[in-house]
Amino acid sequence: DVKVTQSSRYLVKRTGEKVFLECVQDMDHENMFWYRQDPGLGLRLIYFSYDVKMKEKGDIPEGYSVSREKKERFSLILESASTNQTSMYLCASSPPGETQYFGPGTRLLVL
Amino acid sequence: GQNIDQPTEMTATEGAIVQINCTYQTSGFNGLFWYQQHAGEAPTFLSYNVLDGLEEKGRFSSFLSRSKGYSYLLLKELQMKDSASYLCAVRDNAGNMLTFGGGTRLMVKP
Numbered sequence: 001d002v003k004v005t006q007s008s009r010y011l012v013k014r015t016g017e018k019v020f021l022e023c024v025q026d027m028d029h030e031n032m033f034w035y036r037q038d039p040g041l042g043l044r045l046i047y048f049s050y051d052v053k054m055k056e057k058g059d060i061p062e063g064y065s066v067s068r069e070k071k072e073r074f075s076l077i078l079e080s081a082s083t084n085q086t087s088m089y090l091c092a093s094s095p096p097g098e099t100q101y102f103g104p105g106t107r108l109l110v111l
Numbered sequence: 112g113q114n115i116d117q118p119t120e121m122t123a124t125e126g127a128i129v130q131i132n133c134t135y136q137t138s139g140f141n142g143l144f145w146y147q148q149h150a151g152e153a154p155t156f157l158s159y160n161v162l163d164g165l166e167e168k169g170r171f172s173s174f175l176s177r178s179k180g181y182s183y184l185l186l187k188e189l190q191m192k193d194s195a196s197y198l199c200a201v202r203d204n205a206g207n208m209l210t211f212g213g214g215t216r217l218m219v220k221p
Binding site: 031050056096104 | 119144146151152153154155156159198200206207208209210211212213214
């Protein structure tokens with residue numbers, strides 16, 4: 001079974017803090033993704049990585065950065081958290097051209 | 112750009128059949144996915160269509176018409192555990208990125 005894990009299920013941070021969300025997959029997938037999910041807006045792609053050190057911006061990259069130093073790990077960084085970044089963050093991975101497998105999500109609250 | 116529409120909420124009765132529609136207008140198309148997401152959990156893959164027609168998987172079927180930019184997910188013999196959100200997603204031409212609709216929350220009542 002494909003396993004995608006995320007470092008925290010729930011996280012509370014203060015405005016202005018630097019926040020790291022970690023995602024690890026154990027299936028040697030080339031592609032990894034970060035989404036945020038908000039009521040009524042569905043899942044929106046923040047960043048996509050197709051290989052180590054390679055990344056592409058998704059639909060809403062502003063205020064976020066990513067890091068992929070190892071194939072199995074994809075980190076999402078909020079450089080200076082703001083209240084409008086309160087959301088559910090979902091990580092996914094896939095082989096090229098195949099279905100995506102999602103992690104359990106991190107519910108982030110920025111106060 | 113990509114625009115994907117699906118109803119926000121639907122209600123159906125246990126044992127019945129329900130059809131969840133998805134329409135899309137996209138600059139590229141390389142397949143349409145349906146995912147199921149229970150509250151507080153990760154989305155899980157249900158079905159995939161890239162050619163026109165019906166794909167059947169047990170109680171769930173998915174249909175695609177590329178010329179109409181239209182898909183539906185059909186759930187038969189509804190069970191209470193089918194209460195969840197159903198997400199429609201279109202894949203881009205490069206075959207990697209998905210664009211999701213807002214999701215349809217299905218409530219199954221006894």
